[in-house]
Amino acid sequence: MPFHILTGAFVHESNTFKQGETTLQDFRDDVLDLGQSAIDRFGGVNDELAGFLDAGRAAGWRVTHSVSAHATPGARVSAEAYDHIAGLICAAAAEHRATLDGILLSLHGSMVPSFCEDGEGELLRRLRAIVGPDMPIAATLDLHAMVTPAMVEQAQILVSYKTYPHVDMRKIGRQAGDLLDATLRGAIRPRTLRVHVPMLDEANAGRTDVPETAALYADASAHEREAGILAVSINAGFSEADITEMGPTVLVTFDAGHESRANEIATALARRIWDGRGKVANTFLTPDEAAAQARDFDPAQGPLVIADYADNPGAGAYGDATALLQALLAAKAAPGAFAPMIDPEVAAILHRHKVGDRVTLDLGGKCDPAFGGGPLRLSGEIVHLSDGIYTGDGPILGGITHSFGPTAVFRVQGIDVLVVSQPGQMLDLQQVRTFGIEPARLRFLVVKSMQHFRAAFEPVAGLVIVCDCGALATPQAHLRPYARVRRPVWPLDKEASFEKA
Numbered sequence: 001m002p003f004h005i006l007t008g009a010f011v012h013e014s015n016t017f018k019q020g021e022t023t024l025q026d027f028r029d030d031v032l033d034l035g036q037s038a039i040d041r042f043g044g045v046n047d048e049l050a051g052f053l054d055a056g057r058a059a060g061w062r063v064t065h066s067v068s069a070h071a072t073p074g075a076r077v078s079a080e081a082y083d084h085i086a087g088l089i090c091a092a093a094a095e096h097r098a099t100l101d102g103i104l105l106s107l108h109g110s111m112v113p114s115f116c117e118d119g120e121g122e123l124l125r126r127l128r129a130i131v132g133p134d135m136p137i138a139a140t141l142d143l144h145a146m147v148t149p150a151m152v153e154q155a156q157i158l159v160s161y162k163t164y165p166h167v168d169m170r171k172i173g174r175q176a177g178d179l180l181d182a183t184l185r186g187a188i189r190p191r192t193l194r195v196h197v198p199m200l201d202e203a204n205a206g207r208t209d210v211p212e213t214a215a216l217y218a219d220a221s222a223h224e225r226e227a228g229i230l231a232v233s234i235n236a237g238f239s240e241a242d243i244t245e246m247g248p249t250v251l252v253t254f255d256a257g258h259e260s261r262a263n264e265i266a267t268a269l270a271r272r273i274w275d276g277r278g279k280v281a282n283t284f285l286t287p288d289e290a291a292a293q294a295r296d297f298d299p300a301q302g303p304l305v306i307a308d309y310a311d312n313p314g315a316g317a318y319g320d321a322t323a324l325l326q327a328l329l330a331a332k333a334a335p336g337a338f339a340p341m342i343d344p345e346v347a348a349i350l351h352r353h354k355v356g357d358r359v360t361l362d363l364g365g366k367c368d369p370a371f372g373g374g375p376l377r378l379s380g381e382i383v384h385l386s387d388g389i390y391t392g393d394g395p396i397l398g399g400i401t402h403s404f405g406p407t408a409v410f411r412v413q414g415i416d417v418l419v420v421s422q423p424g425q426m427l428d429l430q431q432v433r434t435f436g437i438e439p440a441r442l443r444f445l446v447v448k449s450m451q452h453f454r455a456a457f458e459p460v461a462g463l464v465i466v467c468d469c470g471a472l473a474t475p476q477a478h479l480r481p482y483a484r485v486r487r488p489v490w491p492l493d494k495e496a497s498f499e500k501a
Helices: 024-030 035-042 049-057 078-094 121-133 149-154 170-185 210-222 260-277 286-297 323-331 346-352 453-460
Strands: 004-011 033-034 062-070 103-107 135-143 157-160 189-196 229-235 248-256 304-308 336-342 358-363 376-386 389-392 402-404 407-412 415-420 445-446 462-467
Touching: 004 049, 004 078, 024 033, 024 062, 024 078, 033 035, 035 049, 035 062, 049 062, 049 103, 049 170, 062 078, 078 121, 103 121, 103 170, 121 149, 135 170, 135 358, 149 189, 149 229, 149 402, 157 170, 157 189, 157 229, 157 248, 170 229, 189 260, 210 229, 210 260, 248 260, 286 304, 286 462, 323 336, 323 376, 323 415, 323 445, 346 358, 346 376, 346 407, 346 415, 453 462
Parallel strands: 004 062, 004 103, 103 135, 135 157, 304 445, 304 462, 336 415, 336 445
Antiparallel strands: 033 062, 189 248, 229 248, 358 376, 376 407, 389 402, 407 415
């Protein structure tokens, strides 16, 4: 009889400094697909579920998919949303317990519900209560996971992405699936160990286009070719989630009898993360400095792409910071574009008008003006109105359809501002081209993203620069009021040290 595998995806990166909660409706607005509908949407694209299915086809599994649930990074996940989605996965495990051989999950690793610090550990604990201590559980994790001891205790197999920008989701899903199949066949008896580094996050947040950081992931892959070493995962951490166990980790999933070597590998890689703690590749410009470069930039080889790093919705920032836009307007830097400005109130106002109308309104800065600036009183022309639906065609979102909700392009002093209703960071050129913004026609293009934008936007850019506008995801960690992280920790405490032998 074929092995029967339960699959599921419950993915959220939680910024504990952000006001409010991530609700069940936020998941519905992004991804909350059950069973076959999730397979139809994600089974043939760059998604972990596609990798799970690849492994299942090769092994001849019977697959039951419970749910695929994703929400844009944001505030802590509400208890209602968490219990509903976790409940779907647990109910499927209970329903099929009699025939189930293993569980394969797509998780993030930095989900923080409103009622505890460890969303993934809690989900695994609930599953263990249903299926018992011995059933093999494998999970994929985002490269920015904050892996807790509970997670490695509850799941035998953990495999994280090795690319940032993340372009290897399907590949990592297949790797986790293949390891689960080998476990079920009795070919391996896996366990995972964890080494933690006392930092808020890895110096370059795991950027795999930075040589020193890329070398860590290349060496992790090389170690996976050693006998008994099944998966080596380097997790950069997520400094916007203030929990006790926050920080980078190295995981090694190993076969029985190879724990000593696994510990050597994990400790050596963790030591390299610690030793590189002060080596930051990005040069963070102020808004005025970025605006001056934009004003003077020659776009003959492509536009200047400006990463609005600190207001990245992909790190849970509000996405409505105005400091950089204000500086660009003051510098008269047009022609350019700014994408996105997450302001559902303004999007609704613009949708009450028609293309060509001139409107005066207060744009952005409404969520928390202390981080990145308050509303700007602006007059401009509506040049595009849309329902916000787009289908990606780049390395991360290729073939995947999402929506910004009611969306407008608002032209102010020659700068086209993409005003959206639903949050999302810039990952794909279709997130601007769908709405009539063509980078090739611009002197500059602002993208609210830290790093993921590079996969699609760097190839068309004349130059990429990075701006810290002081928003919620600012690299100046001391501006955030940490209360839960275990101290001392780098860089908040200069006396922090890495003691692992």
